[in-house]
Amino acid sequence: MAYHIHLPVMVDDVVDNFGAIPKGFIVDATLGLGGHSFALLRSSPDISVLGIDTDHEALEIARERLSEFDQRYILKHGNYTDMQTIAKENGVKPVSGVLMDLGLSSLQLACKGRGFSFIGDGPLDMRFDQSTDVSASDIVNKYSEKEIADILFRFGEEKKSRRIANQIVRNRPVSSTSHLVTLIQKAVGNGAGRLHPATRTFQALRIAVNRELENVKDGLKAAVDLVGSGGKIIILSYHSLEDRIVKNFLRNESKGCICPSEIIVCRCDHVPKLVLKHKKVLKPSAKEVIENPRSRSVRLRIAEKV
Ligand SMILES: C[S@@+](CC[C@H](N)C(=O)[O-])C[C@H]1O[C@@H](n2cnc3c(N)ncnc32)[C@H](O)[C@@H]1O
Structure with missing residues (x-):
């Protein structure tokens, strides 16, 4: 089960x-x-x-x-x-x-179709309640570069928020979670630390989507x-x-x-x-x-x- x-x-x-x-x-x-x-x-x-x-x-x-x-x-x-x-x-x-x-x-994390995980591929959704309006795709594909950078900084404490936001905006439309991960890696590399380079961005988007x-x-x-x-x-x-x-x-x-x-x-x-x-x-x-x-x-x- x-x-x-x-x-x-x-x-x-x-x-x-x-x-x-x-x-x-x-x-x-x-x-x-x-x-x-x-x-x-x-x-x-x-x-x-x-x-x-x-x-x-x-x-x-x-x-x-x-x-x-x-x-x-x-x-x-x-x-x-x-x-x-x-x-x-x-x-x-x-x-x-x-x-x-x-x-x-x-x-929610394990279900690829919900888009919460940066592992594997899925839609850019991340809504807890799938009847609400704003999904991660809306933020990534419709918000301004500054708005995206602010979200990544405020809700993910992502120090490289501007670089990531710039990479996202230059490559829109971002079609899926794996596409987003590729862009993050392009912007900040693979990271030498314990955290996957997409961890903070995914956390930030999820927090913003679900308020x-x-x-x-x-x-x-x-x-x-x-x-x-x-x-x-x-x-x-x-x-x-x-x-x-x-x-x-x-x-x-x-x-x-x-x-x-x-x-x-x-x-x-x-x-x-x-x-x-x-x-x-x-x-x-x-x-x-x-x-x-x-x-x-x-x-x-x-x-x-x-
Ligand atoms: C960490 S899980 C809870 C797990 C649960 N305690 C258990 O043992 O199975 C958090 C849950 O809170 C729900 N949730 C998040 N924000 C919510 C909100 N504003 N109102 C109601 N439920 C919410 C999520 O959909 C998720 O199912």
Whole structure:
């Protein structure tokens, strides 16, 4: 079965931390192939899950995978930024946990037809939700050289963004993922480092196509508002750009005053909504990294709603 190729990351930490929450639903906001949801539902008969994913294919696989837990899960297509509406429309309350396992699944990466991988050949698509408008091909073939360079720099931290953008624009139309890889290699060579020279460009395009960073910000806000007192929010992020957003958001929401440091008397009246559960970010064990290389870069953060 296709779903065996996606092992849920840091699943024991996720299950243990959701073990001690008030009775209520857990919203698996990035259901994927249902790996975390499966483990949560199996861990206790008292747990119910609302699973959300923007990818129809993933939802179907998760639906089949979770079928043994009848009545205890609701699966919905949608963007996790809309989790409050989705929960309300489906009578899901109270909510005692939200899980956000960010990024893409192994299935999406492995499926050549989705265009997420720089290995092999595929269409320049990269949409999590294939009913949305903008694909990687639109960015690569229609955006200006400057816009492409900015995307590669901002979302891929690609230092050679201008050179790559120039090579792309001079060789349009770019027809496929392998064509794009060839152009990147032409622009920057094969690279002597650990990373494939196309890694940063592919990451950047995927983030831009799916508005990932904007979604993370809005999703976190929605999660804080949705979870009831004593409930937990658990986030797994896989690269520094998204982890920075998560870290700053959780830090701000766990503080009292957030006035700029030059303001002597507080004017913001900010009230902390969260308590951070760990001083340091949690990382996978060496054993997990060997067994599931996808977990290598993960950072897990947990906060409890006040
Ligand atoms: C890392 S995978 C989740 C894997 C899952 N935890 C499991 O164990 O099978 C991330 C999933 O989040 C979905 N996703 C990404 N952005 C989303 C968004 N804004 N709203 C809903 N789902 C999203 C992707 O389609 C993908 O299936």
